[in-house]
Amino acid sequence: MGTQGFDLSGRVALVTGGGRGIGAAIATRFAEAGASVVIANRTLDVAEALAAELTARSLSVRAVPLTGLGRPELHEVVGNAASRAGRLDIVVHNAGGCPWASIDELDEDKLEQALSLNLKACFWLAQAATPIMRKQNFGRILVTSSVSARVAMAGGAHYSAAKAGVNAFVRGAAFEYARDGITVNGVEPGFITKDGGSMSKPEVANRLSQFIPVGHYGEADDIAFAMLYLASPEAKYTTGQTIIVDGGSTLPETGYAVEKQWGLS
Template sequence: MSAPAFDLSGRVALVTGGGRGIGAAIATRLAEAGASVVIANRTLDVAEALAADLTARNLSARTAPLPGLGRAELHDLVGSAAAGAGRLDIVVHNAGGCPWASIDELDEEKLEQALSLNLKACFWLAQAAAPIMRRQNFGRILVTSSVSARVAMAGGAHYSAAKAGVNAFIRGAAFEYARDGITVNGVEPGFIAKDRGSMSKPEVADRLGQFIPVGHYGEADDIAFAMLYLASEQAKYTTGQTIVVDGGSTLPETGYAVEKHWGLS
């Protein structure tokens, strides 16, 4: 058998929000490339099920609880992830989301949730991981951002603002850590197929798919493989960047442009 395209043997990776969907795909692809993966998830039994599946395939995976998003909790999480092997090479902050609300309906709790989960956690995870990575002269800090950072969606201004902040964090952190062997990058997913929620309904997916230039939703693996590259040695000269993985959905000026070009009704 030939060696994997991206070899992460001996690397230790922490993935937040790694229990299902994009996070599970990222954890799986990192493990398949040889990394020892720590799956952190609020719903621990979901993470444990994934870890058991990976372990059954002779891959290295364990779980860690994600009880909160404050500085102390995330510093403890990083310490726990590094404790087993004495190192931590890759941190993927994939946990994200927020309750949707218009600006008029927004309250402090919803805004704080969006900022804490999506943006503030980036700072605390990097702050905790950087000293470990600096000693190793190797580190990959990766974040699942969103195309929402560059486009508008009704009811999601607070989410878009948080993700735009994430992209600014990526650039700033990449600059600060550039001489420490640490790269900082992200991936911006567009519409990705899910197994739950209103957007998972076939009629919704079919309708929205018409407005995506490639004609359909993406898959969680589309994000995971981009992350796998960014986590690898081959990405050593890439830092401060986000890879947009959206099937071209941010290319046309409007949905009308898609309809007109492909003659959709």
């Protein structure tokens, strides 16, 4: 059996934004579970370095460029992923992010970037992949969403709106494809440790961790293992859902509730 008991042998998986962080962890765990993994990344050399590292471990991984987020580019990425084996079983849309800006500061470019990268790409990837998956009567469409879909952070209203749209996409697509052997699900990460970024600075992470019920940030593997379950045959009866993986950070009503519970100053 594969990683953590899940076996993806014979499956072909495409992971967008798979070069670093959560995407790299997903690609790694899928490959360890037996899948042939295609990493699509805007920074190709980063994806190629990861692919070389995993190939050296006798895992099946290759990198392809993610040249754009429009319908033609994403259809091309899907075709590229399916080209060698003639099949595509799992698509993970992990690429995401946005430029932070208050609503007053927001311009059309920043809003379009948030919507294209996080939300619109889901539609184009599904549109390209599902004809292949229907022929197989098996498919897994997975999306990295965010707890930002249900909570607010200053400067991130456009990101939250995009991720809320992602969650709605998951439900709508799951309903449309339910009779085709295709499931559609997502994972909503909370605070996850990553290289770089203001949120991962030790002084910031130490402060914010006090308000997470489990007391610390999560790791990329925490998301990857949730994705691994959703990608597996064992998840055949799970569709239209998002799994929140946030250490309980969305549970308390306010930060004060956490302070009161654990006597924090």
